[in-house]
Structure formats: structure tokens, C-alpha cells
Amino acid sequence: MSLKVIIMDVDGTLTSNDKDVTPKTKEALLKAEEAGAILVLASGRPTSGLLDLAKELQMDKHHGLLVAYNGSTVIDCETMDVLFNQALSVEEGKAVLEHMKKFDRVRPMIDKGEYMFVNNVYDNWITWKGKPFDVIQYESRGGKFKLCEIDDLAEFVDFELNKILTTADPEYLQEHHQEMMEPFKDTLSCMFTGDFYFEFTAQGIDKAKALDTVLIPMGYKKKEMIAFGDGHNDASMVKYAGIGVAMENAVQALKDIADEVTLSNDEDGIAASLYKHMPELRG
Secondary structure, eight states, X not given: OOOOEEEEOTBTTTBOTTSSOOHXXXXXXXXXXXXXXXXXXXXXXXXXXXXXXXXXXXXXXXXXXXXXXXXXXXXXXXXXXXXXXXXXXXHHHHHHHHHHTTOTTOEEEEEETTEEEESOTTOOEEEETTEEEEHHHHHHHHTTOEEEEOSOHHHHOOSOBSOEEEEOOHXXXXXXXXXXXXXXXXXXEEEEEETTEEEEEEXXXXXXXXXXXXXXXXXXXXXXXXXXXXXXXXXXHHHHSSEEEEOTTSOHHHHHHSSEEOOOTTTTHHHHHHHHHOGGGGO
């Protein structure tokens, strides 16, 4: 078997627009695991937001890996060992959160343990695609977090953060993200992870770095990896893997650098590509 590592973004890639893994895609992935491949979920989500998917795909039985917080941490699903972790320092976290106070329509979100912390649990609506969207509920439920309200997040933080997630109307973020990242552009990783998400992680952190740090010492080669994504934050891993695949629903910038484009996340694009590159799975 030439492909031994299957790397997937989650939202917009592995999961359909209904936020589930379709039966055909699940079947292909389980077959790949039985054939000896490992699965890697590489997402901006926190670790807690990936565990249910990992269990559904039986990754806990096949040493699957979770690359969470956009590459800030890597977990072995079978042992739950932390294989890599690079967080923002307390000082860096405080500086970002203090700077965010200048942008009155930006809502920062941070997490620790089972809690997600925000300034106002009722100020949670943005406008997305012309409709109201409860983004804080969406993020807290997706990460399996309880919500906690903190008046001053910068003053509150006395612990390292794997990432600082901010949200606002997409148009506002497009207009202000350069100013938001200006003090940190040379010291932190600052990027869009969705049209209504802009986030901050430690310098040099991305999905490719996490993969390289963990997979190469495990004995895997880039040519044995296939990576699937749909967003800007998937670019590093799509370029890194031996075969980089953009979903049909991906942003154009990712399609431009991918080796190929598969069907959309609602059309079993991952399964179609795996059966193409791993025909033995059809048997």
C-alpha cells in the first residue's frame, strides 16, 4: 500500500454541511484503517471538539492522530499521549487580548479545561451570508465547552493558550485584520481559519509543522501521505503531503496549490479520492 497516512481537515472537508461523516466516506476510511493506514484529523478545532469524530472513525484502535488548534498540539488517539504542544506564552496571550479591545466588534474566545471564556455570553451574534448566526454557541457546542463570562480576558489569563480565536462579521474582519495582526505579524502566526474567524497561535505553528514534527520521526514519508482540505489554514498541509487534495467547495487559493481537486464535502470527495489512489480498498 503506497498511502499510509490520510490527513483531513474536519469542517468543510471530512464532515458534510450537516456536520456529519457520510456513510460512504466513513466506509472508505474504515477500510483504509483495516488496510494499515492511519487517519489524522487536522483542524482548528480544540482537541475536545475532535474526540467524538475520532471514536466514530475508530481512530482510538488504530493509533490515529489529532492535530488540534491548527497544529498547536498533537494527540495519539489510542494512548491520549501529547506528542507535540506549542502554545502561546502568558505574555503573548495577554498582549493579543489587550490589543483586541481596540476592535469593538471583535469577540475573542479562549479555552481552558472544559470551559470557553468570552466577554459576554449574550453578545454572540454575527451576520454571516446575510443571516444572523450564533457564533459563540456554535463554537462552544462544537468544542464541547461550557461557557464562562469574563469582563477582562487579558487580565484574567495566567495560563498558556493553544490559540486565541476571534470572530466578527466577515466584512469587518476583512477590513480590520491587518490592524489586528500588526503588532504580532513577526512574532506569532495570525490567520483566517474561516471567513468569520481570525486567530492567533505561536510563531511558526501550522498544520504542516505539526505533521512534520510527529510523522517523520514515526517513520512515515511525505510520499506516503495524502491530505484533504478546504480552507486557507489547510494550505501548509496540502503542500506538505505527497498528494495534496482540495475539496470542490474549497477556497480558490487552496485549489490553486493543490495537486488535484476532488468532489465536495457533500459528495463524498474524500472517498472518491481514496478509491482513486487506493484501488485496493474497493475489494
